[in-house]
Amino acid sequence: MTDIATQPEQSEKALFDYFKGSISDEIGYMREQKAAGRGIVGFYCEFTPRDLILAAGAMPICLCGTNKNTISHAETLLPANLCPMIKASFGYAVTGGCPLLNDSDLLVAETTCDGKKKMYEVLSRDHKMHVLELTQKPQQEVAFKHWLAEVEELKQTLEQTFDTTITEQKLRDAIKAMNAERRQILAIQQLGKHKPAIVSGLEIAQTRYRVAGFERHHKQMESFLSMAQRRLDEGYQAAPTNAPRILLTGCPTGQGTEKLIEIIEECGGLVVVQEACSGIKGVYEMVSEQGDPLEAIARKHFNIPCSCMTPNSKRETLLATLASEYQADAVIDLVWQACHTYNVESVLIHDFVRDELGLQYMKVETDYSDSDREQLKVRVQTLLELLQ
């Protein structure tokens, strides 16, 4: 009797267990592919076009940068007052603790901030590195032309590294595959639109992954979507109907750095969407399947509203759209300590959210440690109480 009643719950548990442990699956898959002769390309940022790496026949892997335990190792070489993401990423290189990094044939980096830019130089002493120079004025067509040239140069590097030719057809196939993957991730993100909620923000955050084009992961994401549909059909609620709906913006979170999402949801709020690279930022726009494929790839990535851009008005446009689509009650802006661009941009975001969207805004500046959890709870709980 109890078996039947608890069966769906058990399958949900298995699903979440998969996502929690997906790193070992990804490592296994990567090793298998490498043994079969496939190239491995590690990268750190949404600006890196996975499509181009797939078109080269290589495997794109977003490398880890969310482990607080590697930070102290990074600080043996890097200054302590850098953002935790840079230190955690570099810490993996120092400790040699990330097989995904160790097995990469090529690292693709980008100039999103000065700290990362210089850290990559240190990293390049031991790893083959290609740095994409980002142009920072998204409203200037000349800036796009330079960025396109950067993407073309990456294409050449990939061709040389893996002794292949990236044809137009290969690019078109890769775009189709990546768009399908992006649509799947977007569909999961869009589950946050349901009111009352059928999935929590933390549950959505669990579905993140590192390896692009990994079939098993696609299947699990499909199962996640089916699970959500089942919950919807059964009238399941992941949070009370009146739970304040939070649009989380700013720096990305990752496995092990979901502290703020946990606090918001422990205090009775619901993170309905993340306007961040760990949320919807990288999948909101698809690569156009028309026109020149390389230019289409470059254009999609050029349009990412990262705080390293100036002015970054697209972030405001995206925030306005998301606030409306997800029926947000308030915006919480996450800034990792020493992330100067997001930190300073918060002044503009604060005014935009309060004055243009008419929503409550709160900025949280923190790092990967748990030392300020209680203080953050006071602030978050106050905000949530003000909304009720």
Add this chain to the structure above:
Amino acid sequence: MISCGIDIGSRTIKIALYDGSAVVDSMVTMSGSAPQQIAEECYQQLLNRNDLCSNGIAFTTATGYGRNYFSLADKASSEIICHSAGVAFLCPDAKTIIDIGGQDSKVMQLLDGGKVGDFAMNDRCAAGTGKFIEMVAQTLNIPVASTGALALSSNASCDISSMCAVFAESEVIGLLHKGIPAEVILRGIFDSVAKRVVSLGRKVGFRGPVVFTGGVAQNPGVVAAIQQQLIEHNIVTPNQPQLTGAIGAAIIGYRTAVARNSASASIGACQ
């Protein structure tokens, strides 16, 4: 109908009973090493001395750092919300609240009706909090309660430049070695606390009247230092500034109980 508010802070526990128009009774005690146990004992003591039993309390609201762990509470509410409700009751005209507690300092902007409009809170840094002042008093070997009067006895102040509690202590020791008198150092410390909290408050803006609450508001040296930093407004301090959060919690609980129309159900004789 009586409601109870309990503020389980990092250094002290405060409890207040409220009957819908006035604070009936209150109590302040140290949090100690077992704050939840002490909170329960205080709660019981307060009830006993008012001939109440727990089912004679219509609603209990907990606030402060221990708010989420007090098993006798009907609800937990953040200290920012509770302090604001308490101040709105004690000083109905208040527009801004400065609250300095054991390990936090906060500035809250009040809307008409006592609702919080905006607030700012220190991050993980302890400089400018009650704990910081306690630490300096300990270094100077002076009881905390005497520091205010001592600072006010000095016409001179000194510059404390460190933003870190630990380094500020080193700075204090350095000043002592240079022969700077303790009262001058204390004025310097209180000036630095005042500068920090006023700078924090500028983020939300100061509108008068400004009410100063929390345990540190009992220190006349800090009150004078903040007044000097904020000359455009008159700083008001309630009689028992430590109790503001507990009173606010009791008021919030009372309103919740009224809203739930639980009054009739909650009045019962002690068994």
